[in-house]
Every structure is written in structure tokens, then in C-alpha cells.
Amino acid sequence: MKSIRIALLDDHAVVRHGLVKALAVETDLKVVGVYGRSRDLIGGLAESPADLLVLDFSLGPDELDGASLIRAVRAKYPSCQVLVLSAHHDPATVSLAMRIGARGFVGKGEDMQQLLKAIRQVASGTVYLSPVMTYRLAEAVTSEPPKQATDTLDAFAQAELSSREQEVIRCYLAGMTVSEIANKFNRSLKTISAQKASAFRKLGVTSNNELFKLNKIISPP
Structure with a gap:
């Protein structure tokens, strides 16, 4: 079975290291790029194409991030699916990310099994939101x-x-x-x-x- 090629973007080295280590044991997943800066990511995806990008929504003050970064990735690399992994997962942020091109959103407080499930689901072409996140979005609309x-x-x-x-x-x-x-x-x-x-x-x-x-x-x- 063909491995899912994954690129990672997070401005915290500890987070990057932890993700690489956790994904390395999954036989169907292959990390092809690890980035700490958005500009390195944009160039890196040309050299090492990925099927899926796991990115943090909020980066440092000098970095392109959030909606602008998701739009840039989707425009330049339309075949690369975007999965957001972020500590900021209020309904407004999740809704914005999904509207402008992300195919999934995972909170950093969720466990690794949820992230692995999200990666495989988004890579397969379907959308991923956790039950809790889905409930919060629905509650925000209907309350x-x-x-x-x-x-x-x-x-x-x-x-x-x-x-x-x-x-x-x-x-x-x-x-x-x-x-x-x-x-x-x-x-x-x-x-x-x-x-x-x-x-x-x-x-x-x-x-x-x-x-x-x-x-x-x-x-x-």
C-alpha cells in the first residue's frame, strides 16, 4: 500500500520533534518535510511534494499563517490536503479554516490517536472534525x-x-x-x-x- 506523504509545519521545535517521532512508527505514513517557518514550507513542498500538510494555524509574528497561509498552500499545491493542528480551536477559528480550504481541524489537546485518525481520513478525501468540535460548531450556530x-x-x-x-x-x-x-x-x-x-x-x-x-x-x- 502506498504511504501517505506528510509535511509538518509548527514553529515549536518540541512539537515538531514529537510529531515526527509519533508518525515514524506508522507504516502507512511517511514524513517528507518538517518546517518551522512558512516560507520554508512553501519552497519545500516544491522539492518534496506531500499528500497532506499538518500545520499550526497561529505561528510567530513574522510568519505568514492562518487563513493567508492555507489559501497560499491550496493555490500553489492544490493536490496537498490541509489538516490544521492548533491550540486555538474556538468555533470561529475552526469555521474560518474549513471555509478557506482546510479539510480537517484537530486541537492540540486531543490525543495522538485522534490525530492519526484525522490524517488518514483527510488523506482519503473526506473531512475530519472531532465529535466535540462538531458539537461546538453546531452549538454556536443553533444557540x-x-x-x-x-x-x-x-x-x-x-x-x-x-x-x-x-x-x-x-x-x-x-x-x-x-x-x-x-x-x-x-x-x-x-x-x-x-x-x-x-x-x-x-x-x-x-x-x-x-x-x-x-x-x-x-x-x-
């Missing part, structure tokens, strides 16, 4: 919290924010400044400020404090 929370949740999960606006807000909530976000995505300060302002209007918030309070509502622990 009826107070109106403000509903409107805000829809803004993230139902793409009322553009993908670039979502990226800006995600980075901003992670503690990055407008200048750092501009450098990360190679956009101007003016563009990032405009995208942040537009996102604020769509979310119905007028200050940074309101945004952080809103994040607690739409991203429960």
Missing part, C-alpha cells in the same frame, strides 16, 4: 444567546468579516500592535488600521476594551 453575542458570533462564524479583517482581529486579540500586524502580512499601516476599523464597525464595538469583552463571549473556555 440563542443575547442579541449582541449572537450578532458578534455571526460576524466571525458566518464571514460577515472579510478573511483579512478576521486575520487582523485575531492578531490584535493575540496582543500584536497595528505595526506588528502590518509587518506580518506585508501591508501598510493605513491598510491594517482601515481593516481594524471596518471590523470594529461590523462587530458593533467602538473601543479596544469592548472588543476584548466581546472575545470572551464568542470564545468560551
Whole structure:
């Protein structure tokens, strides 16, 4: 049986080492590339093609990541399926990743057997979400919290924010400044400020404090 060729991207060396070691014992899986930076990944996939890419959604401030990276991989290497492995698995992030090209999403808190199942399922051409993640997504869509929370949740999960606006807000909530976000995505300060302002209007918030309070509502622990 032909092995599934896997590429790995994570900016933490310990995580990369652990994944390589765990996958090495699986006879039907073959790791063909291990990367710590997104730019190395994009070039590396040309030299060592992969059937499936396991990537972290959030990388360092100087790295292309999130929706932009998934889109770039899917555009340049359409035959390579994308499976997200991330510590950030709130409904909004999962929904965004799946909408723009990921075929599966696994939380880093899940055990290795779940990841192996996800790898094989996505490589076979089907979508993978854990039962818990599926439930949380369904709950986010069908629950009826107070109106403000509903409107805000829809803004993230139902793409009322553009993908670039979502990226800006995600980075901003992670503690990055407008200048750092501009450098990360190679956009101007003016563009990032405009995208942040537009996102604020769509979310119905007028200050940074309101945004952080809103994040607690739409991203429960």
C-alpha cells in the first residue's frame, strides 16, 4: 500500500520533534518535510511534494499563517490536503479554516490517536472534525444567546468579516500592535488600521476594551 506523504509545519521545535517521532512508527505514513517557518514550507513542498500538510494555524509574528497561509498552500499545491493542528480551536477559528480550504481541524489537546485518525481520513478525501468540535460548531450556530453575542458570533462564524479583517482581529486579540500586524502580512499601516476599523464597525464595538469583552463571549473556555 502506498504511504501517505506528510509535511509538518509548527514553529515549536518540541512539537515538531514529537510529531515526527509519533508518525515514524506508522507504516502507512511517511514524513517528507518538517518546517518551522512558512516560507520554508512553501519552497519545500516544491522539492518534496506531500499528500497532506499538518500545520499550526497561529505561528510567530513574522510568519505568514492562518487563513493567508492555507489559501497560499491550496493555490500553489492544490493536490496537498490541509489538516490544521492548533491550540486555538474556538468555533470561529475552526469555521474560518474549513471555509478557506482546510479539510480537517484537530486541537492540540486531543490525543495522538485522534490525530492519526484525522490524517488518514483527510488523506482519503473526506473531512475530519472531532465529535466535540462538531458539537461546538453546531452549538454556536443553533444557540440563542443575547442579541449582541449572537450578532458578534455571526460576524466571525458566518464571514460577515472579510478573511483579512478576521486575520487582523485575531492578531490584535493575540496582543500584536497595528505595526506588528502590518509587518506580518506585508501591508501598510493605513491598510491594517482601515481593516481594524471596518471590523470594529461590523462587530458593533467602538473601543479596544469592548472588543476584548466581546472575545470572551464568542470564545468560551
